Amino acid sequence: MSKTELPQIICHMMTTLDGKITSGTGENILDDYFSLYTKIEDKLNAKSWIIGRVTMQAFADNLTIELPKIRSRIDDKDYIVSIPNDYNVFTTDTKGVLRWKDNTIRFSNIKENLNLVVIVTINTPKEYLSYLQDKNISYIFGGEEDIDFRIVFKKIKSKFGIDRILLEGGGILNGSIMNENLIDQISLLLLPLVVNRTDAPSLFEGDIQKDLIIKKFTLTNIEKLENDVVWLKYLNKLNKI
Numbered sequence: 001m002s003k004t005e006l007p008q009i010i011c012h013m014m015t016t017l018d019g020k021i022t023s024g025t026g027e028n029i030l031d032d033y034f035s036l037y038t039k040i041e042d043k044l045n046a047k048s049w050i051i052g053r054v055t056m057q058a059f060a061d062n063l064t065i066e067l068p069k070i071r072s073r074i075d076d077k078d079y080i081v082s083i084p085n086d087y088n089v090f091t092t093d094t095k096g097v098l099r100w101k102d103n104t105i106r107f108s109n110i111k112e113n114l115n116l117v118v119i120v121t122i123n124t125p126k127e128y129l130s131y132l133q134d135k136n137i138s139y140i141f142g143g144e145e146d147i148d149f150r151i152v153f154k155k156i157k158s159k160f161g162i163d164r165i166l167l168e169g170g171g172i173l174n175g176s177i178m179n180e181n182l183i184d185q186i187s188l189l190l191l192p193l194v195v196n197r198t199d200a201p202s203l204f205e206g207d208i209q210k211d212l213i214i215k216k217f218t219l220t221n222i223e224k225l226e227n228d229v230v231w232l233k234y235l236n237k238l239n240k241i
């Protein structure tokens with residue numbers, strides 16, 4: 001598959017000096033930097049996001065809502081509702097955990113509502129797919145059991161016409177996409193904090209069963225921001241754009 005069949009993928013995140021994306025204890029350590037994070041995000045000029053299920057829980061409805069019974073046959077075809085604008089947020093949810101109020105999401109720094117698209121697999125419970133259809137929420141299949149992100153991004157480009165997308169974690173999602181060497185750029189806010197706990201997740205939490213393959217990036221921008229934060233931009237050497 002050639003690179004032109006995929007959108008440009010920019011991983012935009014903030015980490016502590018020890019590369020952690022949260023405290024790992026539940027205590028929020030990023031709040032003070034959130035407005036700076038979104039200010040830089042605005043400069044990246046993206047209209048689409050891909051975000052992991054754990055992170056998207058903050059935008060979801062009550063998780064205990066029970067799924068209704070299936071009313072009609074659910075096949076293995078992508079379900080894409082007509083999309084009112086070109087702002088989208090894709091989230092992975094292979095087990096059908098999240099519940100939604102609506103088929104759009106609001107981000108505090110974006111004027112438009114973002115169309116919600118859930119990435120599922122063939123093994124995702126049919127009750128969940130039926131629930132998404134009832135809510136008029138789009139979903140696309142990303143594989144059988146595990147998600148193949150090449151397939152996902154190819155669909156994101158071909159079915160939604162998206163050329164550029166921000167990947168905003170968490171670490172497990174970032175790690176899976178890094179594993180497939182699909183990240184073109186990293187936009188990193190380096191915060192003047194140290195967590196110093198092994199149980200705090202890192203920027204990339206790849207699978208330890210996979211072979212060690214070091215990815216090399218080129219530094220393209222360095223900028224000192226307010227509150228001792230540094231903005232670093234890196235380009236993937238292999239995915240020249």
Ligand SMILES: NC(=O)c1ccc[n+]([C@@H]2O[C@H](COP(=O)([O-])OP(=O)(O)OC[C@H]3O[C@@H](n4cnc5c(N)ncnc54)[C@H](OP(=O)(O)O)[C@@H]3O)[C@@H](O)[C@H]2O)c1
Pocket residue numbers: 012013014015020021022030051052053054055056092093094095096145146147148168169170171172173174176201205
């Ligand atoms: N510092 C920052 O800039 C920043 C930004 C965003 C988030 N965060 C923090 O990150 C934390 C959450 O991170 P996290 O790493 O625990 O979770 P996450 O990345 O948000 O969620 C893990 C996701 O990875 C999916 N996944 C990854 N690879 C897969 C594959 N090959 N096949 C199937 N599914 C795959 C999982 O799917 P299933 O659910 O279907 O298993 C799940 O949706 C939160 O505390 C959040 O606040 C920090």
